[in-house]
Amino acid sequence: MVIIKKILSILLRVGLSILLLVFLFKQVDEKSMLEIIKNVDKPLLLLSFLLFFTTYALGLFRWKLLVKALGIKLPLNRLVTAFSGGVFFSLFLPSTIGGDFLRSADLAVYTNKPKKIIASVFLDRLSGFIGLAILTLLSVFLGWKVIEDKSVLLSIWLIVGILVLLLFLLFNKFIYTKISGLLKSPNAGKIRSAISGLHEEIHLFRHKEKAVLVNILISIVVQSIPCITCFIIALSLGIKISLVYFFIFIPIIGAITLLPVSIGGLGLRDATIIFFFAKVGVGKDLAFAMSLLNFSFILIYGALGGLIYVYTVHNRRLQRNQPSRIQKAVA
Secondary structure: OHHHHHHHHHHHHHHHHHHHHHHHHHHOOHHHHHHHHHOOOHHHHHHHHHHHHHHHHHHHHHHHHHHHHOOOOOOHHHHHHHHHHHHHHOOOOEOOHHHHHHHHHHHHHHHOOHHHHHHHHHHHHHHHHHHHHHHHHHHHHHHOOOOOOHHHHHHHHHHHHHHHHHHHHHHOHHHHHHHHHHOOOHHHHHHHHHHHHHHHHHHHHHHOHHHHHHHHHHHHHHHHHHHHHHHHHHHHOOOOOOHHHHHHHHHHHHHHHOOOOOEOOOOHHHHHHHHHHHHHOOOHHHHHHHHHHHHHHHHHHHHHHHHHHHHHHHHHHHHHHOOOHHHHHHO
8 A cells, every 4th residue: 555655656746747847848939949959058058067066076075074973984985876876866756855765775774874874864955955045045135136026035935934943843852842742652653763763863963063064054055056057057048147046046946846746856947947037037938948958967967876876786786796705715
């Protein structure tokens, strides 16, 4: 029954992504959009493609700091493998949550410290969300006069509200005690144990202020890069609007695509880019072209992550199946 529910959930998300894409393609002139992409400024597009890579490099470094802060010593190549697998599977599984589950499962088995690994992945995602919220608030504070729109403001308050709620749930002892009290049912034993374990591991960071601060600063930089990347993609397509719009819109769009309602944010990302950039005069054809080029970067880097993951997993299996040097010498 559980497997059937999971399959239905995935099918629903795939269906929503397809429906959104079909709807969007009907809203634009396909020939015009393809002509726009064909005439893109290739040097600028290449620059944005290379810049986009730094989000993954910094994301890996940020996660490495959290794993180290929890006292887990891992070789860099093992972290790269798990991180690459996460990047790849996030293309097909709901939002980035699917990728997070993969890297958690991969290293939990390898280290035999599932609670610590899950806590590191959760905090990695949380620090990214904190960086996103801080960047959005700063951008709106500096550029609100450029765009005064109630839907933008509502989106920002929702992001900040969700973040504040999460932080209270995780770090406020009174609220945590109340939630634990609600899970007294015998059937909630595993859930209560999981939440309790995660809460304990996360609370270790209350005494690691430096690690937390560095992670938040890295997160702000990580969240800034997609804004600049999209700005350069826009320039390559001939879209000439202020960089401020990208720093306001892209974090909001990023937060929306975190919702596990589509596969890899496909369709949802495109619809929100068209919606928000229409507010500053960008046509649907141009906005959709910008979104598709941005997604092509995600797809390429995801595929590279998949190659790294498959290659390293294959090598690990070969090493397990091969007799050791000592066994060969005895023989």
